[in-house]
Every structure is written in C-alpha cells, then in structure tokens.
Amino acid sequence: MKRLIYSLLILVAFVSSTYGQKKYSKILLESGTVHTGNGQVITTGSIGIENGVIILVKNTLAYTYNKSDWDTIINLSGHHVYPGFVAPNSTLGLTEIDAVRASRDYEEIGVFNPHVRAQIAYNCESKVIETVRTNGVLMIQTTPRGGRISGQSSLMTSSCWNWEDGTVKADDGIHVEWPSAYTRNWGDPITKPNETYEDQKRELIHFLLTAKAASGTKDKNTPLQFSALSECFNGEKRFYFHANEVQQINDILDLITELEIKFPVIVGGYESYLVADRLKIKKVPVMLGRLHSLPQREDDPFDLPYKLPFLLQQAGVQFCLQNEGDMEAMNARNLPFLAGTAMSYGLTEEEAIRSITLSACEIIGISKNYGSIEIGKRATLFASNGSALEMKGNQASVILIDGAFVPTTNFQTELYKKYKKKYGK
Missing domain, CATH: 3.20.20.140 (Metal-dependent hydrolases)
Structure with a gap:
C-alpha cells in the first residue's frame, strides 16, 4: 500500500470522510510539543502508534526512521499534544x-x-x-x-x-x-x-x-x-x-x-x-x-x-x-x-x-491503559493549535481514540462555517 502523508488541512477532510470506516495500523505523529500527562514534556516529540497502541515516544530530533515503516505520518510542528x-x-x-x-x-x-x-x-x-x-x-x-x-x-x-x-x-x-x-x-x-x-x-x-x-x-x-x-x-x-x-x-x-x-x-x-x-x-x-x-x-x-x-x-x-x-x-x-x-x-x-x-x-482505575502518552498505552490523545488549557488555544487539530481518527469538528463549528460563508467576515 502506498504510503500516505497528509497535511493537517487535508487530514480534517480525510477524517470526516473515513470516520468509522478505517483504522490505520501504523501512525506517526511528529514534531509536536508532547505533554505526556505524567509530568514530562518533550518539546519536539514523535509518537508512534500501531493497532491503537503507543509503541514509540521519542524526541523527534534524536529519532531516525524510515518513512516506509508508517502508513500515515502527520507533522504537528507548532502544535501541542495531550492525553485525552x-x-x-x-x-x-x-x-x-x-x-x-x-x-x-x-x-x-x-x-x-x-x-x-x-x-x-x-x-x-x-x-x-x-x-x-x-x-x-x-x-x-x-x-x-x-x-x-x-x-x-x-x-x-x-x-x-x-x-x-x-x-x-x-x-x-x-x-x-x-x-x-x-x-x-x-x-x-x-x-x-x-x-x-x-x-x-x-x-x-x-x-x-x-x-x-x-x-x-x-x-x-x-x-x-x-x-x-x-x-x-x-x-x-x-x-x-x-x-x-x-x-x-x-x-x-x-x-x-x-x-x-x-x-x-x-x-x-x-x-x-x-x-x-x-x-x-x-x-x-x-x-x-x-x-x-x-x-x-x-x-x-x-x-x-x-x-x-x-x-x-x-x-x-x-x-x-x-x-x-x-x-x-x-x-x-x-x-x-x-x-x-x-x-x-x-x-x-x-x-x-x-x-x-x-x-x-x-x-x-484505568491508568494501566489510559491517562498518559507512554509506550504500551492506548492511543487516546489529541493535538491542539495552542495550549489546551486556554480558551483561545484550545483548538483540536487531530483527535484519536484508541488509535482511530475522530472528527475535529462538531455541529457548532459547521454552523459557524456555514454562516461565515454566507455573511463573509
């Protein structure tokens, strides 16, 4: 299968069209600021996911990989990544x-x-x-x-x-x-x-x-x-x-x-x-x-x-x-x-x-599989354009639940786009 690399803009449309239909076996999220949830921060981190489980958490700058090893690679440079x-x-x-x-x-x-x-x-x-x-x-x-x-x-x-x-x-x-x-x-x-x-x-x-x-x-x-x-x-x-x-x-x-x-x-x-x-x-x-x-x-x-x-x-x-x-x-x-x-x-x-x-x-009582971005845990996490603890920064760009992509939009954001298009700026 030909390797797919999606930009974040393409990913939004991609997730919406494939939601509930397909799970990718090997996903790499790279270059984001990773807040692991256990107190650690990786300022430029990569997260590898296989069949819904996290298999890799490393500094992107110190990690060399073959692009052919991954079905999907998403560059999250400038984004923050959090456990769900x-x-x-x-x-x-x-x-x-x-x-x-x-x-x-x-x-x-x-x-x-x-x-x-x-x-x-x-x-x-x-x-x-x-x-x-x-x-x-x-x-x-x-x-x-x-x-x-x-x-x-x-x-x-x-x-x-x-x-x-x-x-x-x-x-x-x-x-x-x-x-x-x-x-x-x-x-x-x-x-x-x-x-x-x-x-x-x-x-x-x-x-x-x-x-x-x-x-x-x-x-x-x-x-x-x-x-x-x-x-x-x-x-x-x-x-x-x-x-x-x-x-x-x-x-x-x-x-x-x-x-x-x-x-x-x-x-x-x-x-x-x-x-x-x-x-x-x-x-x-x-x-x-x-x-x-x-x-x-x-x-x-x-x-x-x-x-x-x-x-x-x-x-x-x-x-x-x-x-x-x-x-x-x-x-x-x-x-x-x-x-x-x-x-x-x-x-x-x-x-x-x-x-x-x-x-x-x-x-x-579920910390064995959830709650932090660590090897062996389920890939339930999301990326945000800014700090997710601030209203202005909390804008989800990627969401995964158990390794499956989930839409980053809801009916309110769709209404916003609809009326913004009608009335302009």
Whole structure:
C-alpha cells in the first residue's frame, strides 16, 4: 500500500470522510510539543502508534526512521499534544437538555439504588458530547444521580457507535450521596445544623453494614441492592462518597476503617483541605468539585475554590478535577479551563494537565491503559493549535481514540462555517 502523508488541512477532510470506516495500523505523529500527562514534556516529540497502541515516544530530533515503516505520518510542528482529558463524575451522555424531562436519564426513583447502571443508558448520539469532545475531553465517567445511593458509573469514550462500543470500563464504582450535616434555606447565606443528620447517617450506615454482611454469603436469594455492593467490599470496584463538609468527610473516613473499604474516593471535597492529613494517611483520593464556583461559606476567601488543587497537592493528597453542578453536561467542555485556573493558582502546567488526565485515570482505575502518552498505552490523545488549557488555544487539530481518527469538528463549528460563508467576515 502506498504510503500516505497528509497535511493537517487535508487530514480534517480525510477524517470526516473515513470516520468509522478505517483504522490505520501504523501512525506517526511528529514534531509536536508532547505533554505526556505524567509530568514530562518533550518539546519536539514523535509518537508512534500501531493497532491503537503507543509503541514509540521519542524526541523527534534524536529519532531516525524510515518513512516506509508508517502508513500515515502527520507533522504537528507548532502544535501541542495531550492525553485525552477525562471528565469524572458527569451526567454527560445521560442528559441532553436539562430543562426537557424526556431527555434526562440519570436518576431512578428510590433511595438505595446500587444496582442501577449508567452504562446502558449512555447516548453516543448526543450532540452535547460532540462539543465536549472537540475540547479534548475524550473519556467520560458517566454517573447516575439521585437517592442516597445513586448507582454505578462507567467509563465511556466520547466517540462511539453505541454504549457497548463506547465502554472503556463498565461499572467502575458505586456512588453514595452522604447526608449533609448542615442545611441552608434558599437565599439565606447562613447555614444551620441538620437536626436529622445523625438519623440519616445511621440509616445509610445500617444499609451498608447489612449489605456487607450479605456479601459474605452465597445465598442466591440475597436482594439485588445488597449483592450489587459486594464487589465494592471485596475491592473490585470503587466506593465514591459525595461529600463537601468536614463533618461528612470525617464520618466517611471513620466508616472506611470500620467497613475496611479498599478503594474509597471523596467526590466534591470542598473542605477536604482541612482534613488533608487524614486523607493522606488513609490514602483516600479526592475528585474536587467545580473550581469555577463561589465560596460556600461567608468567611471563606473569595478565591478558595481556585486554590483547592494547590492546597491538596501541597498536602500530598491525590486529586483530580471534575465538573458537577448546574448544566454540568454541556459545561464539561470547560474541564480544560478548570485545570487552567488551577494552574493560575499554584499548580504547574504539567500538574494541571495531570489533574484531568493521569490522576483521574489512577483514581478511577484505568491508568494501566489510559491517562498518559507512554509506550504500551492506548492511543487516546489529541493535538491542539495552542495550549489546551486556554480558551483561545484550545483548538483540536487531530483527535484519536484508541488509535482511530475522530472528527475535529462538531455541529457548532459547521454552523459557524456555514454562516461565515454566507455573511463573509
């Protein structure tokens, strides 16, 4: 087969025409600035890919190769290359328009739903996912909501034919909404103790203790809600505890010890920096909540949400960034810019990149194959015209998911081109 060398302009049209039809066996991306995701940078780097797996990561200037060895060679001089960004704890793929009830599929009725699985509800045809993917978010931990135990999340790609095709890791963990120790009336800045907190906590702990006791038996009549938790207790899945307050986090850490939970994760963690020592000792990672938020307490510094990644990094607590909150599905496209904000408030550029790539994959449990540009890992990565952590620079020029080319355009960019052509400059 005759070797093909494409310029970036030709590549855009090429990817659009061959999307979903053909995977090239040997691809070489050369001369880009490679941010590996593990803290290293290769200012002029080459990445070799064979059958969807990275087989080469070297300095281009020190690498001599035969052009005939590669099916496709893409010169990325002046571009930045990143591992695919990961959006943890997101309803992306489970909702399209939040205001339209028929398009929301992230919540089931009931209080304790550990058996509910988000994987099979994932919508690969989502128009919202298109706009997120072109900002470099190539993997999504699609996550259910509602109740005290919401259900099981799954790792999905942001480009797929159906949910089976898009699954990276099915049912990676179960999400627990820990009751809040405080209440606040709408419009009232003053928080008050939740008088029913102890009762709510006791009910949840009783359910988990009963589920653990049931998981040690082989009774076929064990209720589905209990058996669904068995893999969390034996360490095959994560326990994701959603909590922001110090009281919540301390109670969760006590429960982790009591139940001998092997892979707990705090989701939210607004006040996690106040108990960073305990988190570090127990090796409990944190999926930090949306940085672009107001302080949660009247006497908090105005920039506390921006500084949380740096505070945890300084304390030695493993963390990643996530985007839970209002309109979180469409706002997942802003994940790179959350990392950019963390960079402005203490993290280095490579630490900020790690917080949405390798650290997220380590916490979720997929870092063996994803999260960094290293030999042996899956080629899920993208190139950007500028820094992907800045709005102006984040312009995808090449996207690969598991070694397959994915379009770098979406319906919004197509509309832009359409009306630009009609009305000129």
